[in-house]
Amino acid sequence: MKHILLSAFILLCGVTLYSQSSFILSYPMGLPLGDLHDYSSKTSFRGISMEFLGHAKPGVAVGLETGWNVFYEKKNKEPYKQGTTTITGTQYRYTNAVPILVESKWYPTEEKKKANPYVGLGVGTLFASRSTDFGLYRITNEAWQFCVRPEVGVLFSIEPGLKAMLGAKYYGAFNTDDLDGQSFLSINVGFVFSSL
Structure with missing residues (x-):
């Protein structure tokens, strides 16, 4: 997994050259939805998001995105079901x-304005790793899921080459044989660094 992330990061850096x-x-705050919410209902405040974009033509950019969100919840004496097995106890769910x-x-408006709205769409994969800890025991499920990610947001000009951003992204992941779709909504705040 670390090799995949490192390779993606190096590839993304190459786009900017x-x-x-x-x-x-940006810093993403994740709100779990669907099966992910059933497993861990708390909002995630652990994560990071990175995007590398090349401007294809005025008002349009294409690129790559990667990041990491961690959802965590402690459950006291809750039953955990996997297949035909049920275990009850204090669980730490990740x-x-x-x-x-x-x-x-x-980007539908002119770059020279102080606030510029934008919309976006991403398509790719979501690697989901679910771990449930019971004392000394850990149950882990991992899956690569097809993912579609629409987004909306606003860019705020600070100075040439630097903008602040506020956006919302919906990561719609699809079911696999190993794990149901791990979908979530992300509220992102961060900075945009542009070449001049």
């Missing part, structure tokens, strides 16, 4: 979600 480009670094997406963003 050969085009007018942007690097977005879900690590790592998206790797190809994306496009559309």
Whole structure:
């Protein structure tokens, strides 16, 4: 897993060297939905998101996104079911979600305004690792899931080459044989660093 993330990061950095480009670094707050919410209902305040974009034409950018969200919840004496087995006890539930997406963003207004809205769409994969700890024992399920990620947001100009951003992303992951879709909504705040 570490090798995949490192390779994706190096590839994303390479995009910025050969085009007018942007690097977005943001802090995501994740709200679990669907099966992920059933497993761990608490909001995630652990994570990071990175995006590398090349500007294809005025108002349109394409690139890659990766990141990491950690969902965690402690459950006291809750039953845990897997197949035909049920275990009851204090559980520490963790879900690590790592998206790797190809994306496009559309900026409908002029760059010179102080606040510029945008919309985006990403398609790719979401690596989900779910771990349940019972004392000395750990039950782990991992899956690569197909993921579609629409988003909306606003960019705020600070100075040439630097903007603040506020956005919302929905990571819609699809079921696999190993794990149901681990979908979540992410509220992101961060900075956009652009080449001039």
